[in-house]
Amino acid sequence: AQSVTQLDSQxxxxxxxxxxxxxxxxxxxxxxxxxxxxxxxxxxxxLLKYLSGSTLVKGINGFEAxxxxxxxxxxxxxxxxxxxxxxxxxxxxxxxxxxKFYFGSGTKLNVxx
Amino acid sequence: xxQVTQNPRxxxxxxxxxxxxxxxxxxxxxxxxxxxxxxxLGLRQIYYSMNVEVTDKGDVPEGYKVSRKEKRNFPxxxxxxxxxxTSLYFCASRRPxxxxxxxxxxxxxxxxxx
Numbered sequence: 435a436q437s438v439t440q441l442d443s444q445x446x447x448x449x450x451x452x453x454x455x456x457x458x459x460x461x462x463x464x465x466x467x468x469x470x471x472x473x474x475x476x477x478x479x480x481l482l483k484y485l486s487g488s489t490l491v492k493g494i495n496g497f498e499a500x501x502x503x504x505x506x507x508x509x510x511x512x513x514x515x516x517x518x519x520x521x522x523x524x525x526x527x528x529x530x531x532x533x534k535f536y537f538g539s540g541t542k543l544n545v546x547x
Numbered sequence: 548x549x550q551v552t553q554n555p556r557x558x559x560x561x562x563x564x565x566x567x568x569x570x571x572x573x574x575x576x577x578x579x580x581x582x583x584x585x586x587x588l589g590l591r592q593i594y595y596s597m598n599v600e601v602t603d604k605g606d607v608p609e610g611y612k613v614s615r616k617e618k619r620n621f622p623x624x625x626x627x628x629x630x631x632x633t634s635l636y637f638c639a640s641r642r643p644x645x646x647x648x649x650x651x652x653x654x655x656x657x658x659x660x661x
Contacts, residue, residue: 477652532648537590
């Protein structure tokens, strides 16, 4: 079975500071990895995904993530955050047929002025 | 505009009263899925459908039913709701087999069962 762990439930950070949101997964098979963002009272929006190839993946809004197979991690990073990045972020994994998805518990990013 | 719609957006009901939450997408997607979101637990998959008349269980299917009679619609049915089904529900769709594995999410339905 697959599982996803997001180690931080909340991350406070000042505007223009860098941020890293951590995600670790557990799986006995090859996985595909995703980060989603949820703004207040909205559905989820895809930030980026890792399917294969380069382990450094760039997404929308200046976010990037690095797939580390040996550490089973897929941490999300942004070099300089804005107030508008305040949202909840979810890491998710899927396996070979992309029919089943497993989400982490979410990390609330609170960007302060 | 390409979108996934859900109705109702908010629903308060009582234990045991059957209800249906509708989900519709206008992108001609074959794959659709239902999730519930609970604080501290993230999203958990309830059911998914790969195409018309093809559905399968996710991680938390107990107490729910689905049907897929048309490609655009994927209703979620709670035949006898209980308070532990109070949650925020999301429907999602995507087009499999094209390399585009992005799921498009609806706006959510907040359900309260008293």
